[in-house]
Amino acid sequence: MRDVVSLCAVTHAAAPVFPITSLLPEIVSSLAAHPRLVLEAPPGAGKTTQVPLALHDADWLAGKKIVMLEPRRVAARSAASFMARQLGDEIGGLVGYRIRFEQRVSARTRIEVVTEGILTRMLQDDPELCDVGALLFDEFHERHLAGDLGLALARDVQTGLREDLRLVVMSATLDGARIATWLDAPRLSSAGRSFPVDVSHAPPKRDEALEHQVRRVLVDALATQPGDALVFLPGQREIARCRAQLEAALPGDVELLALHGELPVDAQTHVLQPSTDGRRRVVLATNVAESSVTLPGVRIVVDSGQAREPRFDPNSGFSRLEIVSISQASADQRAGRAGRVASGVALRLWPESQRLEPQRRPEIAQVDLAALALELAAWGDPSLVFPDAPPAGAMGAAHDLLQRLDALDTRGAITQTGRRMLALGTHPRLAAMLLAGADAGERALACDLCALLEARDPLRPLPGTPRSDGVAARWQALAAFRSGRTPADAQRGALAAIDAAAKQWRRRLKLDAAPPSSAPVHVLGDLLGHAFPDRIGHRHARDDARYTLSNGRMARLFDDSTLRGETWIVASELRHEAKDALLLRGAPIDEARLRRQWPERFIDADETRWDAERRALVGERVRRFDGIVLDARANGRVDPAQAAQALSDAVGALGLDVLPWRDALRQWQARVQAVRAWMPELALPDVSDATLLATRDAWLRPAFAGITRLDALGADALADALQNQLDWSLRQQLDRLAPVRITVPSGMARAIDYAIEADGTPAPPVLAVKLQELFGLAKTPTVADGRVPLTIHLLSPAGRPLQVTQDLAGFWERTYPEVRKEMKGRYPKHPWPEDPWNAPATHRAKPRGT
Structure with missing residues (x-):
């Protein structure tokens, strides 16, 4: 209890004044009366560092901890350090932080700043959060997937287990009214601290590279405007290019700094502290500088209008960072950074006519959802409510992948393997590979592959050399780097980062074994097969550059591929094209190990399939591995039990227009879609062509029962199959609301x-x-x-x-x-009265003689 007293005393004695200071008593009292709160406060208001300190001695906290979620590691360290300094304490004392691969906490810690994945693990490991009294979600407007999941889990915990748990959602730019309604929470707003900012646009000249545009605009701004400059760039590559341009262009009395999430802690601390020698500063930053961190002295903002954000990349099977245009809310936040200490300027490097999306789209709508689906399976409640619901199609694909990875069973329940995968805190594909090693050496090799897959490509093609599409070449470059030799086609900095990440994975797995200095290429492929079971490929019988993949699709190699001639391969990266996918990265696999590891996926069976060329069903005796047909021989029989599925597959290949549509049925479809849009509260099913095609097994396959030809399905049977998606009451509603x-x-x-x-x-x-x-x-x-x-x-x-x-x-x-x-x-035979308001309506001509 001594720590609580000292924290109270320091906070009340030394708290600086922020714009949010006057609102703090109302925040405390609101949470005393209601366990949830939405707090809107612009950048510079002080919400990140002052709200946790204001809440720590609230009566309802009852001595429990406050956990604050920060979406970025830089912001987590910065916020914890600022609060610790404000208390005159060391970091890891009363205030600490936990981020991936790093933590500074102790038994004394009562305010803990964590990143999003850490909070998810806390909730999954201890749903009651017995020692936590409040969860604060900072910068929620960034709408990271882990943040949405954390809030949904916390809301579920509060509703079912911990009515005393307080939830606070804090944001600078947020649709606060919508989130407050979803959360059923009061909403408070704070003023910010800002000075006028003059916003102007400086679009690129023709064919001008970003780094040249930044140099031109920044040099002019420094010559005409006072203060330090903050330049927002998409990522580290752009920072490096701009830095190379600016080092020669800036005067010697200007200090050039970088700020991004991978920067060492001491370098981050230096950037976030005021200049000690009086020199002007130029900080080249990613969007980590948008919120939660304050850069002293900035009065010039140069904004590229771009950011690297996660998007699902079907080539790799992961969500990857892509350069995208920022939202208007982000642009406004970035501009506001120029007005923290005095009036400033914001220079936007895009045309004024360019329109931005009002708000950032939530990640849940645009990233791979395999990790989310695994978390939900572990939680055990499929009805968990999110601020924005995950797309059904993406969730369906995620469940299919997790079943291939043996993380979910056929009922969708999490397996023991799935729980072990979840504990590793990475994408389920990588987790499956990390768990697959037969011994310590293979597990260390899996750590290397995990680091390689998460990193950018360390090899750069040399003129006149064959294309390198083998994963083995990347791993061999890493092994050479460790022995003190960097290959001519490798980037030393990239290999150093991969080596460091591999060490972190070995530490996570508690592996004492050193990474092997050599490994057969088949072992690399065997491990990768556990991450990409849907991309195991078998060479085509008539073309050694084409492979059938286990998901049923086709892939081809580059003409000079190092994998050409291999019987079995696994593709870790593909480029999806109109016909065959193009294999960008892969490795060979040993068939004997495939048969040992997945004997159940090698199947001999009688099957019925649709023959597109003959436009008919055929019966065959088939030997296959998953979706790869290794051998097929006609057996002259069409199995009625399999015919319905084969005909449904045929519709998937040929399209819905092959079905016997009538105009009246197309009108019914349009009526359902129209009422669905006009009156969403009715929750009518989606019967668009795209959805009908995707869900055809559910509604169409039963109509094919007992049929062995596509043209045997009648128009009435098709109408019944479609319209049965609406129960009787919904049909009545449809006829009333959208009459024929x-x-x-x-x-x-x-x-x-x-x-x-x-x-x-x-x-x-x-x-x-x-x-x-x-x-x-x-x-x-x-x-x-x-x-x-x-x-x-x-x-x-x-x-x-x-x-x-x-x-x-x-x-x-x-x-x-x-x-x-x-x-x-x-038309003299038809009535044209002067007063149409009172004339009798008719569908006939005038009677004779009138």
Whole structure:
């Protein structure tokens, strides 16, 4: 209890004044009354360092710890160090941090700053978080996948196990109202501390490289503006290129610094401290400088408008960092960095006409979800609620992969292997490989491969040398580097980083064994096969440059590939193309080891498949490894039990148009999609062509029962299969909300035409009707409980269009007199009254003699 007292005393005696200081009592009292809070505070408000200190002695904390989540390692170290200094304590005392491969905590630590993966492990290992009283999610607007998962898990824990656990979501730029509604939490906002910032644009000249553009703009800004400069760049490569350009261009009294997540701790500390010799500074930074860290003295911001963010890369099977345009919210945050200490300028290196997305898209919508699916399986609650739901297609692919990796069983439950994989804290592909080694030497080799797969390619092609697509060449370069020899085609810095990462993995696995100095190339492939079981390939019988992969797809080699001639390979990186994928990186595999490790994947069976050339089902005796057919011989029999699946596969290959569609069924499809968009609260199923094709096994395969030909499926059977996706009550709702026909004032029932635009949005529904049939109708008819007006195509007596309108009253008032004047002489046998409001509607011509 002595530590608690001393922390209270120091905090109240020495707390500096920040913009958020006046709001701190309200934050504390809000959390006393309600266990959740959304806090919006702009950069510089002090939320990251002052809120944890303000909460530490709250009565409801009851002596428990505060854990604050930071999305970046630089920010985690910086925030913990600042709070420790403010308390006059050492880091790892009352305030500490834990990040990947590094921690500074002790038994005294009561405020712990962690990165996102650490929090997930804490929650999975101890769902009750017995010694934690509050979880703070800082910079939540960055919407990292691990942050979304951490908040969803914490919300679940609070709801079911720990009503006393406090959750605080903090952000500088956030759709606070939406998150507060989702979290069912009060919402508080703080002012920031900023001075005016003059924002201007300095787009690139024609064919100007980024590093030249930065030099041109920055040199001019330093000559005309006071203060230090902060340059936002996508990543380390761009930082290195800009640094090389600026070292010769900047005056000697300007200190040039870099700031990124891989920087050593002492170098990060130096950047974040004020200059000690009075020199101006230029800091070249990634988006780690966007939030949570403060750079003293900055009054000039040069913004490339780019960042490296994770996107799913189907070539590698992982989420990889790609250069993307930042959001408008990020651009505003970056510009605000120039106004922390005084007025400043922000120079944007893109045209003013370029429009940015308002907010950053959440990672959950655009990255590989295998790790998330494994975490959810371990948690055991598939109904976990996220701020943005994970896409169903990506989750389905993730479950398929995890079953191949033996991390999930056929029911989707986590296996013992899956739990061991989860404990390693890396992508499930890599975790499966790290666990696959037969002995300590192979496990050390797996650590090397893990580091190689996570890193950028350490080899650069030399002129006149064959293309190197073998993983073995990369590993051999690493082994040579360790022995003091760096190959001519290798980058020493990249190999040093890979070697350091491999050491960290050996430490994680508690491996004392040194990495081997040599290894057969087949052993590399055998290990990689555990990471990429879906990309094990067998050489094509008639083309030694083509391989059938275990996922059923085809891949080809470069003409000068070092893998040419190998019977079995594994592809660690592919470029997906229109026909065959192109193998960019791979290794040979030993078939004998394949048979020992996965005997259950070698199968002999009678199968029925669709023959695209003959457009018919054929029966065969097949020997296969997963999706690779090693041998197939016709047996002259079509198995009725397998025919439905084969016909469903045929539709997958040929497309939905091969089915017997009627116009009425296409209209039903359009009606469902339209009501689904207009009234999402009904949760109608998605029946778009893309979704129907992807889910055909669920709705279409049962309709093929007992059928052995595609053309044997009738139109009525197809309609039943589709419409059975809606239960009786939803069908009733659909008929009421999007009727097929509507009765018009003439007493006739006229069809409504529904359509879906190319982008998937519903077009306005159309009622095409003769003008005379609507006499007396002033209000435009609607569907969807009055939400959607019909677009009325008013027709002449001959059925030709006269007018298109959604404002029927306006048509009678303003346009009808002109139409009447023109049409009365052309169609004299039909009524054209002067007063259409009160004339009787009719679908007939005037009676004879009138």
